[in-house]
Amino acid sequence: MTTCDVVVIGLGPGGEALASRLAGEGLDVVAVESGLVGGECPYWGCIPSKMFIRAAGAVAETRRAAELAGAATVEPDFSVVARRIREEATDDWDDTVAAERLERSGARLLRGHGRLAGPRVVEVDLSGGGTTRVEARRGVVLNPGTRASVPPIDGLADTPFWTNHEALEASVLPATLAVVGGGPIGLELAQAFARFGSEVTVVEVGPRILGPEEPEAADVLRGAFERDGIDVREGERIVSVSHDGQQFTLELASGTLHVEQLLVAAGRTPQISDIGLDTVGLDPTARSIDVDDAMQAADGLWVVGDVAGRGAFTHVSMYQSDRAARAVLGETLPEYDASFPRVTFTDPEVGGVGLTEKQAREQGIDVRVATTDLAQSSRGFTHGPGAEGVVKLVLDAARGVLVGATVVGPTGGETVSGLAVAVRAEVPVSTLRNSVYAYPTFWRAVESALGELD
Numbered sequence: 001m002t003t004c005d006v007v008v009i010g011l012g013p014g015g016e017a018l019a020s021r022l023a024g025e026g027l028d029v030v031a032v033e034s035g036l037v038g039g040e041c042p043y044w045g046c047i048p049s050k051m052f053i054r055a056a057g058a059v060a061e062t063r064r065a066a067e068l069a070g071a072a073t074v075e076p077d078f079s080v081v082a083r084r085i086r087e088e089a090t091d092d093w094d095d096t097v098a099a100e101r102l103e104r105s106g107a108r109l110l111r112g113h114g115r116l117a118g119p120r121v122v123e124v125d126l127s128g129g130g131t132t133r134v135e136a137r138r139g140v141v142l143n144p145g146t147r148a149s150v151p152p153i154d155g156l157a158d159t160p161f162w163t164n165h166e167a168l169e170a171s172v173l174p175a176t177l178a179v180v181g182g183g184p185i186g187l188e189l190a191q192a193f194a195r196f197g198s199e200v201t202v203v204e205v206g207p208r209i210l211g212p213e214e215p216e217a218a219d220v221l222r223g224a225f226e227r228d229g230i231d232v233r234e235g236e237r238i239v240s241v242s243h244d245g246q247q248f249t250l251e252l253a254s255g256t257l258h259v260e261q262l263l264v265a266a267g268r269t270p271q272i273s274d275i276g277l278d279t280v281g282l283d284p285t286a287r288s289i290d291v292d293d294a295m296q297a298a299d300g301l302w303v304v305g306d307v308a309g310r311g312a313f314t315h316v317s318m319y320q321s322d323r324a325a326r327a328v329l330g331e332t333l334p335e336y337d338a339s340f341p342r343v344t345f346t347d348p349e350v351g352g353v354g355l356t357e358k359q360a361r362e363q364g365i366d367v368r369v370a371t372t373d374l375a376q377s378s379r380g381f382t383h384g385p386g387a388e389g390v391v392k393l394v395l396d397a398a399r400g401v402l403v404g405a406t407v408v409g410p411t412g413g414e415t416v417s418g419l420a421v422a423v424r425a426e427v428p429v430s431t432l433r434n435s436v437y438a439y440p441t442f443w444r445a446v447e448s449a450l451g452e453l454d
C-alpha cells in the first residue's frame with residue numbers, strides 16, 4: 001500500500017488538468033490511466049473530428065466557389081486529412097508528450113485500470129502486470145469517461161463495425177458508409193465522409209436527427225445533408241446487421257441496405273460498472289454518478305466529466321475539473337453554471353445554450369419564442385450558398401430574460417456565444433433590444449429575432 005494526497009482515476013481532459021493542477025499546488029497526486037493520457041477528446045473525439053471537418057469544409061467551400069467566384073475544382077484526397085490526424089493531431093495515437101507533461105507537473109502516473117476499494121482507497125491492475133493499492137489522504141477523483149454504446153441490434157455485435165475510434169483512425173475512405181445514430185457524433189462524421197466522396201446513409205431510430213436540440217435545427221440540417229447527397233432516414237428501425245467478409249447488410253424496417261462500412265454512433269456508455277462504486281455505497285449500474293455543485297459524490301470522492309451526467313462535452317469536463325480542484329483545496333465555490341453552450345460542428349453549425357423551448361415549457365416557465373431565418377438576413381444574402389440557418393430565442397416572459405437560444409448557421413457555434421452571455425448573465429431582454437448589432441454580421445440576425453418576440 002502506497003499513500004498520497006489525491007488519486008485521480010481516468011485522465012480525460014478534466015482528470016488530466018486536475019491531476020497536474022493539484023500536483024502544481026504541492027499535493028502528492030497519483031494519476032491512473034488505462035488508455036491514453038488526455039482521454040477521448042484529443043485522440044478519438046473533438047480534435048481529430050474537427051480536423052476532419054475543417055478539411056471537409058474546405059472541400060465544400062471550394063465547390064461553392066463556382067457560384068460565387070468562378071471555376072474552382074477540388075479532388076478530395078482522404079489520405080491528406082488521415083495523415084494530418086495521425087501525425088499532427090494524435091502523434092499516431094501515442095501519448096508520450098502528454099504523459100511527460102503530466103509527470104513534469106509532479107504527478108505520479110500509474111498505467112492500468114483503477115477501481116475504488118473502499119473510501120479513499122484505490123486498487124490498480126497495472127498494465128505491466130500486478131496490482132497495487134493506493135490510499136488517498138484527501139480523497140479520490142473519478143474521470144473515467146464513456147465508450148461508444150452498441151445497441152442491441154440482432155447480429156451487430158458479431159460484425160466488424162466502426163465506432164468513433166476506427167472512423168478517426170481510418171486511412172482509406174469507404175465507398176459506402178451507413179451511420180447508426182443521428183446525434184452529434186453520427187452527423188459530424190457522416191457529413192465529413194460524404195464531402196470526401198463516401199456515399200452515406202444516416203439511420204436514426206428517433207423521429208428526427210439531433211433529437212434533444214430544437215426541431216428547427218433538424219429541419220435546417222436535413223436540407224443541408226440532402227444537398228450533400230446524404231440519405232437521412234429518420235424514424236427508421238434496424239432489424240438486423242450482418243457482414244459477409246466484404247460488406248455489411250442492414251435489414252431495415254423499410255428495406256435492405258448494403259454498405260462497405262458501418263459506423264455505430266448510437267450514444268455513449270459510462271465506464272462506471274467496474275470502478276468499485278459499490279465499495280463506497282454508490283450504484284455501479286446507474287447512467288451517471290450523482291454529484292453536488294462541488295462535484296462531490298461522497299465523503300472524499302469527487303467526479304468530473306461525462307459520467308457526472310451534466311453534459312458530455314470537453315468544456316464541461318474542464319469546468320468541473322476546476323470546481324473539483326478548488327473543492328479538494330478547500331476553497332468556497334461560486335454557483336454552478338448550468339447554462340453551458342454546446343455546438344454540433346456540422347455545416348451549418350448548430351450552436352445552443354440553456355433550455356430548448358420544450359425543456360422550458362416542461363419546467364413551467366412562461367415561455368415566448370421567436371425564430372428568424374438566417375439566410376434572409378443581410379449577411380445571409382451576401383454570403384449566398386451555405387447561408388442557411390435559423391436563430392431561435394426562448395424567453396422567460398415573466399422575468400424578461402432569455403433562458404435558451406439556438407443559432408444554426410455557418411458560424412452558429414461562434415454566434416451563439418453572445419447569447420450564451422445573455423442567458424448566463426440574465427441580461428434583461430429590454431437591454432438586448434436596446435443594443436446595437438454590427439451590420440452585416442450573422443449576429444445581427446439576433447436583433448431581428450428579438451423583434452419577433454413582441
Ligand SMILES: Cc1cc2nc3c(=O)[nH]c(=O)nc-3n(C[C@H](O)[C@H](O)[C@H](O)COP(=O)(O)OP(=O)(O)OC[C@H]3O[C@@H](n4cnc5c(N)ncnc54)[C@H](O)[C@@H]3O)c2cc1C
Binds near residue numbers: 038039044113185307
Ligand atoms: C467523435 C467525438 C467528437 C467529439 N467532439 C466534441 C467537441 O467537438 N466538443 C466537445 O466539447 N466535446 C466533444 N466530444 C465529447 C468529448 O470528447 C468528451 O466530453 C470529453 O472527452 C470529456 O470526457 P471525460 O472527461 O469524461 O473523459 P474521457 O475523455 O472519456 O476520458 C476518460 C479516460 O479515463 C480512462 N479510464 C476509464 N476508466 C478507467 C479506469 N477504471 N482506470 C483508469 N483509467 C480509466 C479512459 O481510458 C480515458 O482515457 C466528442 C466526442 C466524440 C466521441
Ligand SMILES: NC(=O)c1ccc[n+]([C@@H]2O[C@H](COP(=O)([O-])OP(=O)(O)OC[C@H]3O[C@@H](n4cnc5c(N)ncnc54)[C@H](O)[C@@H]3O)[C@@H](O)[C@H]2O)c1
Binds near residue numbers: 186237265266
Ligand atoms: N460537437 C460536440 O460538442 C460533440 C460532438 C460529438 C459528440 N459530442 C458529445 O458526445 C455525446 C454522444 O454523442 P452521440 O452522437 O454518440 O450520442 P447521442 O446520444 O447524442 O445520439 C445518438 C443517437 O443515436 C440514436 N440511436 C440510438 N440507438 C439507435 C439505433 N438502434 N438505431 C438508430 N439510431 C439509434 C439515438 O436516437 C440518438 O439520436 C453527445 O451527446 C455530445 O455530448 C459532442
